[in-house]
Amino acid sequence: MRFLPTEEQSDFARTLHGLLAASDVPAAVRAWGAGDHTPGRALWARIAATGLFALAADEAHEGMGLMPLEMAGGFVELGRAGVPGPVVETAAAAVLLTRLGDEALAKRFLPGLAAGETSATLTLPGAGPYALDADAATHLFTVSAAGELRLAAGAGPLRTSIDPARRLALPDAGGELLAAGPAVITAARDAADWARLLTAAQCLGTGEALLARTVEYAKQRTQFGTAIGGFQAVKHRLADTLIGLEFARPLLWAAALSLAPGEVAAAKLTAGEAAYAAAMTALQLHGAVGYTEELDLSLWLRKARPLRDAWGSPSQCRAAVLQERLR
């Protein structure tokens, strides 16, 4: 047993971290929210160049094989930087097509997704009805409860999320039928587990970003003649935030190792709640300036709640944990 990331795994996350720290991600997020996907796509291309999306596709189609641990480590960094776009959905679509094992479909879609040249969004049975960023994604996949995988022809009107950088759409019924049957259902289930896992990773990174920014602020902002970070009430809230995040991290690792539904649900539940709690602490400790959209903090603040609920709300995750336990 060695329950720590290997050097290679840590190096990969560090590379992404460095790349994202050197990019102006907040500007790309704001542009994305305003409907201009150009800076976001440029950012996406740099991310894809690290090989991140290739970790969700098999070798025969330009992928690296399914590597959830490495990918989860990478998605923590995407969350930390606040990268916009259907990153989780693109990875999940690649997993679905890899798992489905339909050679023609794999050949048609996977190389582009693995290379980051194309992106995808999707809806899966049992998950929410909305497709994220259908206006920006290259492909819009849907899987019905009956196991029909389709390429939707379009999506209705876009709805905005409480996070302006997320656009939600209800895919049109119908579209090109790509595959159908039990194999689709099985592949979709795997894709949903991956989506849940990677969203958990994004949550953890989001929470860590919120904590780090708030700690910095608490060291600088003075009131009553002293840095507010010297006040115990402030310190203790930040300490609790750190505890929440630190205990979510190993759950994420274990979930990525096994991809067992109960483990993935536990990770998503814990990381989602910890990140949302971090957001509430960040908001409170920034005072009024934290309640503005002008401060970049808002980019993470508004993401924490949607991410907590996407691909498995806390109550769905709790149900999945108990279901596995009571079986």
Next chain:
Amino acid sequence: MDLNHAADVEAFRAEARDWLAAHVPATPLPSLETREGFAAHREWEALLHSARWSVVSWPEEYGGRGVDIEHWLVFEEEYWAAGAPGRVSQNGINLLAPTLFDHATDEQRARVLPSMASGETIWAQAWSEPESGSDLASLKSRAVRTEGGWLLSGQKTWSSRAAFADRAFGIFRTDPEAPKPHQGLTYLMFDLHAPGVTVRPIGRLDGKPAFAELFLDEVFVPDADVIGEPGQGWRIAMSTTGNERGLTLRAPGRFLAAADRLVELWQSHGDPADTALRDRVADAVVGARAYQLFTWANASRFAAGETIGAESSLNKVFWSQYDIALHESALDLLGPDAELADGAWAEPWIFSLAGPIYAGTNEIQRDIIAERLLGLPKGRR
């Protein structure tokens, strides 16, 4: 990264499981916070020791099996899953023994450790004083030099299990002139039955004499019972608190077993319509797993040669809060039976309530986390 144990660890697990299945008392022992229960638990310690299960991580010469922390964690999982009794000797094993391994002489180790391992000598921790709780360094009990040793005087309090224990370890002021409160302190061991010692049991919330007050009036301690250099007591003591809050005080096995029992209770007593309570059961399952995995990660760091410092405060706050939430959920599931003092969850609930207070209160732990891990300014303490 991997979570699989090597074959030798799994073999060790199987051996522990078999032994525990054959030896754990069929009916629970009486509460270890009673005279009768204390004696029964002491016998259990002797039995554990006879098969070398009482201190598995210690070197063999002192009664252990010389295994690493991974084995120890696995042993604890099996121990608590088997429903084995609480450890009456835990203060000695978890707090004094690590100090002895780090700071004592060979002679002291050879003299003290074997009888600790067998439960023949049960140790109490005599640190806190009526005026010195969180501000432990302000302690006033003193040790004054005398021919061949020291004379202890003063008052200690909240000493767990001192009502029935044999010996105690604590810190005493040997240099009242020292410029700072945490200087001039000395760490030593003394006999609770020595002339000059008065032990006054204190009933905890449920009335059981789980701790005691110690009145010391010129109690003689030979030089041989001083641990480390006189005047170095604070530094030595702090290396012990790291152990207490860190990995060794509460192994995940304890919480995994408790969460399993909670799930069973939910299955037998749960109202399917009460989704709020069902959610708390799920949280208990997830929390135990989180604590287990967090501990595995730390154990892996240990194995890689790293040390754990202020990070141990994360542990302490987590498990103490977790423990209360879990027990409260059990009481809620029991409904009207929760109130019964002899119920299976009553005493564990009472016990859980002290978690945020002992081993350094959670307020103090949060200060440590904020200052040492997050780098926030040091406040007044």
